[in-house]
Every structure is written in C-alpha cells, then in structure tokens.
C-alpha cells in the first residue's frame with residue numbers, strides 16, 4: 001500500500017435500532033437540518049480525500065437506506081450487519097478485499113471532522129500502529145452500586161472517552177474480533193478486541209464535538225454542532 005496515495009476503506013456500523021433514543025425509527029435515519037444522520041456521516045467521510053470506500057453494515061430488514069441518494073454512490077456499498085455492533089463490524093471487514101488499513105466509524109457520529117480524520121491517519125501511518133480517537137474525561141468519575149448508592153470515585157488520570165473512527169490493520173483487526181467473539185468476550189469497540197488479542201493500540205486526542213448521538217437530547221446538540229462546523233468551514 002502506498003500510504004501517501006492509496007485510498008482507505010471505512011466500515012460503518014449502521015445496523016442498530018437506537019433503543020436509547022426511544023424513537024419509532026432507528027436513530028441513524030432521524031433527520032438533522034433536513035438530512036438523515038447517516039447521510040451526514042457518510043458525506044463527512046467521503047468528502048475526505050483519503051477515504052475511498054464506505055461499507056455500510058445494515059440491519060436485516062432495513063428498507064430505509066436504499067431510499068437515500070447516498071446509497072447510489074459508487075463509493076458506498078452495503079453488507080448485512082449482526083446482532084451486536086461487533087458482529088456488524090466483522091461483517092464489514094469480511095466484505096472487503098484485503099486492505100492494509102481500515103477505519104471503523106459509527107453511523108451515529110455525524111459530527112466527525114476532517115481535522116480528526118487527518119490526525120488519526122497521520123498517527124497510524126507515522127507510527128505504523130493502530131489507534132482510536134478519544135477525548136479525556138473531565139468530570140469526577142463515580143462508580144455506583146446497582147441502587148445508585150455511590151461505591152467509589154474512579155481515578156480519572158489517563159481515562160478517556162473512546163470515539164470513532166478507530167483505525168487498524170485490516171487482517172489484524174478481523175482476526176482479533178473473531179478471537180474475541182469466539183471467546184465470548186464482550187467488545188464494544190475495535191480497540192477492546194485488539195486489547196484482548198494483546199495487540200498494542202494508541203489514543204489520538206480528538207475533538208469534543210465528535211459526539212455519538214445516543215439519547216434524545218443529543219439531537220439538538222448535534223444540529224448545533226453541524227451548523228457551527230459548517231460556519232467554521234465557510235469562515
């Protein structure tokens with residue numbers, strides 16, 4: 001792979017149902033500023049000069065994605081996702097021809113900027129190692145009992161909120177996720193699969209506004225962020 005010119009593939013897990021959003025459609029199809037969240041996300045990715053292909057992992061009965069113009073884009077393809085996010089990611093990894101590097105990015109994170117994509121790609125290429133975007137924890141972190149009685153205060157030094165994209169060597173990530181799933185280990189992001197496989201990976205500090213739309217209150221925040229970012233770009 002010519003790391004200076006070859007385009008990169010992105011697996012976009014988009015097969016979730018958005019339970020925490022409590023809407024009657026999966027959250028990736030909710031609209032912000034007139035466009036579906038997933039449209040914002042894919043456009044942010046494909047408008048980056050180094051990203052050439054997005055493989056979208058869809059739920060089995062997803063009938064909405066094919067109605068979107070972005071689904072007709074030649075740089076977009078789809079694959080059947082799975083019961084868990086990790087199953088969807090693995091399906092995407094297996095659907096592509098062998099690549100050196102691959103990025104995985106949540107469809108529910110439409111506020112991703114080229115600044116963060118550049119930082120992640122640069123780090124991985126420079127150090128020839130996998131990495132994830134993340135932001136440092138800034139509040140005091142508490143652990144509770146199941147009845148929400150405070151149990152302990154967690155040390156927040158070197159504690160981060162993992163984001164996406166997460167970028168790894170394609171075959172290494174595929175094998176690591178397969179190993180974790182075969183071992184019955186719960187993995188909620190790609191880095192946790194690499195950790196289980198004892199493969200080093202690193203953190204690249206990302207923007208705080210690369211939020212994952214998860215709960216209803218995130219929608220207005222994401223709309224504000226997208227509008228602000230558009231003004232930034234035009235500035």
Ligand SMILES: Nc1ccn([C@@H]2O[C@H](COP(=O)(O)OP(=O)(O)OP(=O)(O)O)[C@@H](O)[C@H]2O)c(=O)n1
Pocket residue numbers: 012013014015016017018019020021027028057081082083084085086088089106107108109212213214
């Ligand atoms: N089986 C699954 C579950 C999740 N995802 C995707 O993984 C991303 C991050 O997951 P999350 O925010 O948890 O989305 P949901 O699982 O849809 O949300 P919830 O947990 O509230 O149902 C989302 O883009 C979601 O569509 C996926 O591709 N396949």
Ligand SMILES: C[C@](O)(CO)[C@H](O)COP(=O)(O)O
Pocket residue numbers: 085106161162163164188189190212
């Ligand atoms: C991958 C992730 O975005 C890292 O924070 C997050 O774990 C995905 O959301 P989920 O709720 O854990 O599926």
